[in-house]
Structure formats: C-alpha cells, structure tokens
Amino acid sequence: MNEPAPRALTTLASKTAITLTLNGSDTQLEVEPWTTLLDLLRERLDMTGTKKGCDHGQCGACTVLVNGKRVLSCLTLAIMQDGAAITTIEGLCTGDTLHAMQQAFIEHDALQCGYCTPGQICSAVALIAEGKARTRDDIRELMSGNLCRCGAYPNIIAAIEQVMQRAEQQSR
Amino acid sequence: MTSSYIGQPLNRVDGRAKVTGEAKYAAEYNVHGLAHGFIVSSTIARGRIVRIDSGRAASVPGVLRVFTHENREHLPSYDRDDEHSFLPLRDAKIHFSGQPIALVVAETSELARYAASLVQVEYSHEPHVMDLNTRRGEAYDPKEDEDSASSTKDRGDAQSAFTHAAVRHEAEYTHPCEHHNPMEMHATTAAWHGDGKITAYEKTQGAPRSQKYLMKVFGFKKDEVRVIASYVGGAFGSGLRAEHQLFLSVLAARELARSVRVTLTRQQMFTIGYRPWSIQRLKLGAGADGALHAIGHDALTNTSRLEDYTENDVGWSAALYNCPNIKRSYKVAQIDCYTPADMRAPGGATGMYAIESAMDELAYAAGIDPLELRLKNYSEKDLNEDKPFSSKQLRECFRQGAQRFGWAKRNPAPRSMREGNELIGWGMATGIWEAMRLKASARAVLTYDGKLDVASATTDIGTGTYTIMTQIAADTLGLRIADVTFRLGDSTLPPAPIQGGSFTAASVGPAVKAACDAVREKLFKLARNVPDSGLANAKIEDVAFVDGRIALARDPSLGVTIVGAMRYGNLKQIEEVAKAELAEDLEKRYAMYVHSAIFAEVRVDADFGSVRVARVVNAVAAGRILNPKTARSQVLGGVVMGIGMALHEETLADHDLGRFMTHNFADYHIPVNADVQDIDVIFVDERDDIINPLGVKGVGEIGIVGTAAAIANAVFHATGKRVRDLPITLDKVFT
Numbered sequence: 001m002n003e004p005a006p007r008a009l010t011t012l013a014s015k016t017a018i019t020l021t022l023n024g025s026d027t028q029l030e031v032e033p034w035t036t037l038l039d040l041l042r043e044r045l046d047m048t049g050t051k052k053g054c055d056h057g058q059c060g061a062c063t064v065l066v067n068g069k070r071v072l073s074c075l076t077l078a079i080m081q082d083g084a085a086i087t088t089i090e091g092l093c094t095g096d097t098l099h100a101m102q103q104a105f106i107e108h109d110a111l112q113c114g115y116c117t118p119g120q121i122c123s124a125v126a127l128i129a130e131g132k133a134r135t136r137d138d139i140r141e142l143m144s145g146n147l148c149r150c151g152a153y154p155n156i157i158a159a160i161e162q163v164m165q166r167a168e169q170q171s172r
Numbered sequence: 173m174t175s176s177y178i179g180q181p182l183n184r185v186d187g188r189a190k191v192t193g194e195a196k197y198a199a200e201y202n203v204h205g206l207a208h209g210f211i212v213s214s215t216i217a218r219g220r221i222v223r224i225d226s227g228r229a230a231s232v233p234g235v236l237r238v239f240t241h242e243n244r245e246h247l248p249s250y251d252r253d254d255e256h257s258f259l260p261l262r263d264a265k266i267h268f269s270g271q272p273i274a275l276v277v278a279e280t281s282e283l284a285r286y287a288a289s290l291v292q293v294e295y296s297h298e299p300h301v302m303d304l305n306t307r308r309g310e311a312y313d314p315k316e317d318e319d320s321a322s323s324t325k326d327r328g329d330a331q332s333a334f335t336h337a338a339v340r341h342e343a344e345y346t347h348p349c350e351h352h353n354p355m356e357m358h359a360t361t362a363a364w365h366g367d368g369k370i371t372a373y374e375k376t377q378g379a380p381r382s383q384k385y386l387m388k389v390f391g392f393k394k395d396e397v398r399v400i401a402s403y404v405g406g407a408f409g410s411g412l413r414a415e416h417q418l419f420l421s422v423l424a425a426r427e428l429a430r431s432v433r434v435t436l437t438r439q440q441m442f443t444i445g446y447r448p449w450s451i452q453r454l455k456l457g458a459g460a461d462g463a464l465h466a467i468g469h470d471a472l473t474n475t476s477r478l479e480d481y482t483e484n485d486v487g488w489s490a491a492l493y494n495c496p497n498i499k500r501s502y503k504v505a506q507i508d509c510y511t512p513a514d515m516r517a518p519g520g521a522t523g524m525y526a527i528e529s530a531m532d533e534l535a536y537a538a539g540i541d542p543l544e545l546r547l548k549n550y551s552e553k554d555l556n557e558d559k560p561f562s563s564k565q566l567r568e569c570f571r572q573g574a575q576r577f578g579w580a581k582r583n584p585a586p587r588s589m590r591e592g593n594e595l596i597g598w599g600m601a602t603g604i605w606e607a608m609r610l611k612a613s614a615r616a617v618l619t620y621d622g623k624l625d626v627a628s629a630t631t632d633i634g635t636g637t638y639t640i641m642t643q644i645a646a647d648t649l650g651l652r653i654a655d656v657t658f659r660l661g662d663s664t665l666p667p668a669p670i671q672g673g674s675f676t677a678a679s680v681g682p683a684v685k686a687a688c689d690a691v692r693e694k695l696f697k698l699a700r701n702v703p704d705s706g707l708a709n710a711k712i713e714d715v716a717f718v719d720g721r722i723a724l725a726r727d728p729s730l731g732v733t734i735v736g737a738m739r740y741g742n743l744k745q746i747e748e749v750a751k752a753e754l755a756e757d758l759e760k761r762y763a764m765y766v767h768s769a770i771f772a773e774v775r776v777d778a779d780f781g782s783v784r785v786a787r788v789v790n791a792v793a794a795g796r797i798l799n800p801k802t803a804r805s806q807v808l809g810g811v812v813m814g815i816g817m818a819l820h821e822e823t824l825a826d827h828d829l830g831r832f833m834t835h836n837f838a839d840y841h842i843p844v845n846a847d848v849q850d851i852d853v854i855f856v857d858e859r860d861d862i863i864n865p866l867g868v869k870g871v872g873e874i875g876i877v878g879t880a881a882a883i884a885n886a887v888f889h890a891t892g893k894r895v896r897d898l899p900i901t902l903d904k905v906f907t
C-alpha cells in the first residue's frame with residue numbers, strides 16, 4: 001500500500017485555548033479543533049445531561065442554548081463557540097428550584113425513558129423565547145427537530161403550552 | 173392493602189433526575205482511565221475476510237489496540253456452537269453487512285473513530301440474498317417454535333368452511349423490516365477494577381441477563397462481574413439480548429486491563445436486531461350475517477442463517493374471535509442479515525395488523541359495520557385452548573371508545589367525508605396482547621427512622637417501574653412516597669426477569685408487595701407488644717397501615733407509629749426478601765389477555781395522497797391501572813409507534829449490496845411531533861381477581877397492537893384505496 005503513514009491527530013493540529021461561559025461561569029478550556037461541543041460536554045467535562053442520539057444533527061437530543069438560541073451541539077465544534085454563553089440542562093435550575101419547563105415536563109409526564117428530555121426542554125425554552133409559536137400546531141412544527149422514540153409528544157405539547165400560558169398571563 | 177397511592181396519577185419518581193440531566197445512562201459513566209472503542213463494521217453481506225490490516229490504525233499514537241478475529245483472546249465460547257451463535261470476532265466469516273469485524277481502542281473517542289477508518293479489509297464475496305420475497309420457496313417450519321403457530325391447535329375444517337362461506341375475503345398483507353431505534357444508542361462502559369473484576373454499565377432490559385451472558389461467554393464467576401442499568405434510554409426490545417457493544421467492551425477491558433467504553437453509532441444501530449419483514453395471507457369466510465365460519469392465517473417472516481427467530485403472528489385470532497374453523501401456519505426463510513429481534517409487541521403488532529385489516533375488508537364485503545362485525549364474533553372464551561378469560565372487558569372498550577370517537581356518526585361509504593382538500597377517513601381495529609407473569613423477587617428494608625428501601629434487579633426503560641413499585645411499597649406499609657426508595661437495574665439485587673412482554677408490573681409488583689407484606693407482619697408483631705398500643709389482641713386483618721402508623725381499622729386512635737414500634741423493639745432495621753410467581757395451574761385454567769379498541773381518523777390530501785392521523789382513541793382493558801399517568805404514557809407511546817408503523821417506518825434494503833440503506837434518522841422515519849395530533853387514551857374498568865394479587869396486567873405493548881390496522885382501515889375509508897403493504901406512503905395511496 002502506498003498511502004502515507006497516518007499522522008497522530010495531535011500533530012494535525014494543536015489545542016486551542018477558548019473561553020466559554022458555561023451555565024453562567026467562565027470556563028477556560030484547551031480544545032482540539034475537531035472536538036464537538038457535545039463531546040466536550042459529555043466526555044471532557046463530564047456534563048452528561050446533554051445527550052447524543054445520532055451525532056449527525058438528526059435527532060435534537062444534543063440541543064443546548066448558545067447565547068440563548070437552540071443549537072445542536074453535535075454539529076458545533078467547541079472551538080467555534082469561543083466567547084459564547086452556553087446553557088445546558090444542568091444550568092436551567094436555580095439552586096434546587098427547577099425551571100418552569102422542567103417542572104411542567106414532570107407534571108405532564110412529558111418523558112418516559114428521559115433520553116430525549118434534556119434536548120426537548122432546552123428546545124422548548126428557546127422556542128418560547130423565539131416567540132414564534134402561537135398555536136398548538138406551531139409548537140408541534142417547531143418542536144419537530146427533537147425526536148422522542150418513546151412517543152411522549154402529546155405530553156410534551158401539554159407541558160410547553162402550560163409554560164407558555166403562564167408566561168403570557170404574567171406578562172399581562 | 174389501603175390504596176392511597178395505587179391507582180393515583182403520581183408524577184414519576186425519577187422525573188427530577190431525568191429533567192435535570194442527573195440520570196446517568198450507560199455511556200455516561202466517565203470512569204477513571206477510560207479508553208474508547210470504535211467498531212469497524214463489515215461492508216459486505218456474506219463471505220470471508222481474506223486479509224485485515226490494522227497496522228496503520230494501530231500505529232496512530234494514542235491507539236491502544238486493534239482487536240480482530242486474528243488477535244483477540246481465545247474464548248472457549250468461540251468453540252461452542254450452541255446458542256448465541258453469533259459472537260463478534262469469532263472467525264473470518266461474514267454473516268451480515270455491518271457485522272463487527274474489528275474494534276479499535278484508543279485514548280479518546282475521536283482517535284478511535286479516526287483510526288477505525290484506517291483499518292484495511294479485503295473480502296472474498298459469496299452470493300447473498302436479502303429479499304424475503306425471493307425466498308418464499310425456501311420457507312420452512314422453524315426449529316424453535318414455542319412462540320409460533322404450533323403451540324396453538326387448528327380447529328375444524330377451515331378450507332371447506334371457507335369454500336362454502338357466503339362472504340369471503342382473501343388477501344396478502346406485508347410489512348417491512350423496522351428498527352427499534354431507541355434514542356439512546358447502545359453502549360457499554362466496562363469499568364475495570366484492577367482485580368479482574370468488571371462493572372458493566374450497560375444498555376439492557378435486564379441486568380441479570382447481561383450478567384449471565386458475560387459469565388457464560390467469558391467464564392466470569394458471579395461476583396466478578398456486575399451489570400448496572402439504572403437508566404435506559406428506551407429499548408423496545410433492542411435491549412433484550414446482549415448486543416455487540418457488551419461483548420466487545422468487556423473483551424477489550426480484559427485484555428487491556430483498563431476500562432473501555434463502546435458505543436454504537438446511529439448507523440450501527442442498524443446492525444443489531446430488528447422487526448422482521450413479514451408476508452401474511454389471510455382468508456376469512458363468513459355467513460351473510462357476518463358470523464365467521466373460517467379463518468386462515470399463514471405468515472412468513474425472515475430469519476438469519478445464524479438461528480431461527482420466531483414470533484407469534486398467527487395465534488391471536490382464535491383468542492379474539494368465536495370461529496369454529498381455524499387454520500394457521502407460520503414459516504420462516506433465511507436471508508443474509510443479522511437475526512431479527514423482538515420489537516414492541518413482537519408478532520402481535522405484526523399479526524394483528526393483518527387480521528384487523530382483513531376484518532375490515534370482510535366488513536365491507538358483508539356490508540356490515542366494522543365494529544358490529546367485531547361484536548358479532550366476540551369470543552367469550554379463548555378458543556386456542558378452550559379456556560375462560562381471567563377477565564375481558566373488550567366489549568366495554570368498544571363501547572367507550574366508539575362513544576368518545578363518535579363512531580355512530582360514521583357513513584360507511586369510502587370517500588364520503590371531505591373537508592377542503594382533505595379526504596377524511598375513520599377506521600377501527602382491535603388490540604390484544606398476552607398478560608404474562610414471570611418469577612421475580614424483591615427485597616424490602618425498613619429502617620428505624622421509618623424509611624423503606626426496596627430493591628429488585630428489574631429495569632425501567634421508560635415504563636414507570638421506579639414509580640409504580642414505589643407506590644406499591646408505600647401503600648403496603650402506609651408510608652409516604654418520599655420515605656420510600658426503589659432501586660433497580662443492578663445484577664446484585666434480588667433477581668427479576670428482563671423488562672419485556674409487558675410483564676414487569678405483574679411480575680415484580682407482587683414480589684415487591686410480598687417483601688413489604690413480610691416486613692408488615694414483623695412490624696405488626698412488634699407493634700402488638702408496645703404497651704398502650706391498644707393492639708395487644710388485634711389480628712393483622714384488624715389493623716391498617718396509614719401515614720406511618722399501625723392502627724386499628726375500626727378505631728384509628730388506637731395504634732402506634734412505625735418509628736415507635738421500631739424503637740420499642742430496639743431494631744435498626746427489618747429486612748425481608750420475597751419471591752413471587754404465577755400459581756402453577758392458573759395458566760392451564762385461564763386465558764389471560766389485555767385488550768383494546770382503537771379508533772382512528774386520518775386526513776388524506778386529495779392531490780398528494782399524504783396521510784396524517786388527526787386523532788386516535790385507544791380504549792384499553794388491562795386490569796388494574798397502578799398509575800394512570802405513567803400507564804397512559806405507555807399507551808401513547810405505543811400508539812405513536814403504531815402511527816410510525818402505519819405511515820413512516822421502513823428499513824429499506826439494497827438487495828444488490830445486501831445492506832440496509834436507510835440507516836439514519838433522516839432516512840428511517842419515525843414519527844416527529846408534528847406527525848402526532850390528538851391521542852385519547854381510555855382505561856376501562858377491569859377487575860381481575862385471578863391473575864395476580866394486584867389485579868394488574870401490563871400496558872407496555874398494547875398501544876401499538878391494532879393501531880396500524882385502524883389507520884390503514886381509515887385510509888381505505890378516506891380514499892377507497894386499500895393499501896396492504898406498510899408503510900402507507902403517498903406513492904401507494906393513489907396508484
């Protein structure tokens with residue numbers, strides 16, 4: 001075989017220093033250029049609340065908030081997020097108090113195995129912030145990037161609607 | 173038992189762990205010194221590896237080892253030919269496309285993945301077959317046949333009754349291969365403890381089963397290997413067997429004396445078990461009044477060349493319908509694929525799709541309302557073995573389901589309902605699933621502070637086991653939910669069966685109750701001796717355990733607190749272990765089933781033929797419902813998977829390459845949020861004093877059974893087009 005001998009990945013590129021505001025705290029990290037935000041969280045930082053369901057941007061399990069917007073962390077290289085504020089499922093509670101969306105998911109049984117759940121919740125939180133969803137069908141459409149093989153969809157919709165309605169009532 | 177929790181829609185006790193990300197799944201234990209394995213999958217379907225060159229991969233700095241069939245440790249189990257006939261890296265033979273042929277282990281997951289791309293393989297090809305259709309001539313009676321047709325006897329003379337029937341329907345129904353695709357990919361973190369012992373954090377539906385597998389395959393002693401599955405990100409049958417990642421991670425950990433994790437990629441999730449293709453021929457003969465005179469049901473499913481996979485496709489009609497003449501056959505044919513596996517309601521989802529579609533066609537042929545036809549042929553006993561039902565409230569399912577749906581307003585004529593550009597169709601079907609129960613055990617430990625710890629090696633794959641077992645335990649001892657902890661998913665806990673077949677509640681529930689009852693008795697004896705308790709002359713039947721107290725039922729002011737009784741007895745804890753199983757003769761005397769009636773409304777775009785399911789009403793009779801909230805979720809999930817089966821799911825194969833083509837979520841479609849609209853679940857009252865002490869049957873599978881048929885029937889009603897080949901994609905609707 002006359003292919004070139006493989007090079008060590010570590011010689012392909014050196015690590016780069018980045019800073020992420022991770023769930024509110026500034027975190028200095030050295031990352032390899034190919035490390036996805038998802039692998040950074042799960043494998044380097046032991047923040048396993050963010051899930052990997054496909055690694056290809058097809059399931060939504062890895063959804064996190066980057067500067068408040070929902071982003072698939074498996075399709076995002078960590079190095080691209082230098083300076084960004086990242087919120088993961090671990091960062092949604094305030095102390096022991098759950099985020100309203102987390103609480104609504106529990107109350108409506110919007111989860112079964114729980115594996116898609118962190119992604120669903122992050123996505124739902126961002127969905128409300130986006131302010132585009134008006135009807136139940138809108139929510140369904142705008143939550144369709146988050147797959148749930150357990151089929152908890154009707155309960156996910158119920159949970160999101162409840163949080164949306166409460167938020168509207170409060171803003172009135 | 174006083175029930176303050178059983179029957180209540182309690183929130184999941186594991187809900188908080190799941191919404192905060194604290195719940196740890198198999199690939200999430202970042203144990204010390206962890207190495208990462210990546211599987212190299214074969215690219216051909218059948219043949220041999222002529223040469224495998226892992227030199228380039230192994231030379232990448234950070235790569236620890238490349239395991240192939242040439243260099244892996246020799247295990248005695250490689251020489252055994254008995255069961256688990258497939259073990260990765262056994263030899264050079266290729267049995268299916270995607271077969272694991274090497275494992276690259278490296279310091280990081282990226283390195284392992286990169287190095288895996290450098291493994292060079294040369295194959296010698298042998299001709300393969302992947303298309304079941306071309307194998308019809310090679311179909312045979314399967315070797316292991318417990319599940320399938322021969323366990324149920326034929327009756328009467330179906331052929332002649334069919335020939336003479338006033339109304340006849342005969343057709344073939346097919347459905348494709350489907351993959352379970354739980355959201356969590358299969359993974360094992362094999363933690364190496366330095367003394368040869370291993371803890372495997374494993375995605376499985378049964379920690380004890382995975383432990384047994386490791387003992388058998390690697391020769392571990394029981395105390396040398398522990399399997400933990402505290403949280404399982406769905407499985408639906410894919411976790412019943414030990415899959416490639418368990419074997420390979422443990423193999424590597426042993427040889428490297430290091431902890432190793434192996435995770436399948438989503439693409440590799442298509443290299444494990446799946447629901448097989450099926451081809452079913454139904455023949456129904458009836459009188460002009462719709463009374464069934466003959467049922468013929470012949471099913472063919474694929475298996476692999478490795479072993480015979482079988483499922484019960486054809487056994488359902490005789491339990492469901494009162495028909496004197498029934499003839500069935502079940503055959504398998506081999507293709508060059510991995511062996512199929514049980515997938516949610518194996519056989520039931522498949523067989524009932526065909527039966528209930530055929531019943532709808534018969535209804536049209538006879539000019540009878542489909543619901544009326546079901547009632548006309550309602551069975552009062554199970555004709556498979558001529559046994560009464562332990563309970564059967566299917567009639568009530570029909571009544572309540574039809575009422576909620578508004579079935580009475582249905583105009584039977586196809587294409588009779590339309591709104592704008594949408595053709596509207598209403599269809600219905602029946603569901604049935606066995607109510608099984610297996611041997612299980614549990615341990616209950618009550619401590620002096622009034623806290624109860626209950627444990628069993630069962631699993632919670634999203635079903636709600638944590639929650640319902642906590643409810644049962646809390647009620648048995650009259651404790652608050654917050655004072656009860658239920659642990660599961662650990663092979664060191666008292667043995668319990670795998671989670672599957674909808675039998676967990678009915679199997680483990682009674683064991684939990686028995687263990688708590690044993691604690692209860694001890695506690696009661698203590699309480700009687702407490703001075704001034706007022707219980708000195710009481711019998712256990714006279715007292716109630718409520719709110720942490722043991723008190724006389726007729727005068728609750730007399731009694732003692734649990735904590736008080738423990739203190740009086742000077743006890744740190746009371747520990748009891750109990751086993752529970754089905755009374756031996758019960759199965760001989762009774763037929764035990766869960767039933768359901770499904771009503772579906774579809775909307776079909778009149779130009780494009782695209783189908784959406786606007787609403788489903790599923791009325792279920794499943795004995796006592798321990799927790800209507802989690803039980804409803806189970807049925808919802810089943811219905812959603814039924815929508816997928818009806819409209820979306822299909823693993824397409826490239827017959828030339830012998831390979832699955834649709835091996836990712838972009839190509840293998842499962843229902844997304846926008847595909848699912850109104851689903852209404854009704855639990856009808858069904859009291860069953862025979863089946864088990866809790867009167868519970870189980871709801872994990874029933875939601876999918878019959879759902880695809882109800883939708884297919886609705887599509888016919890909407891369009892006049894009968895699609896007998898799932899999934900009902902738009903190309904099939906108007907061609």
Ligand code: FES
Nearest residue numbers: 055057059060074
């Ligand atoms: S893991 Fe990122 S979308 Fe699936």
Ligand code: FES
Nearest residue numbers: 112113116148150
């Ligand atoms: S809860 Fe299991 S995948 Fe959504």
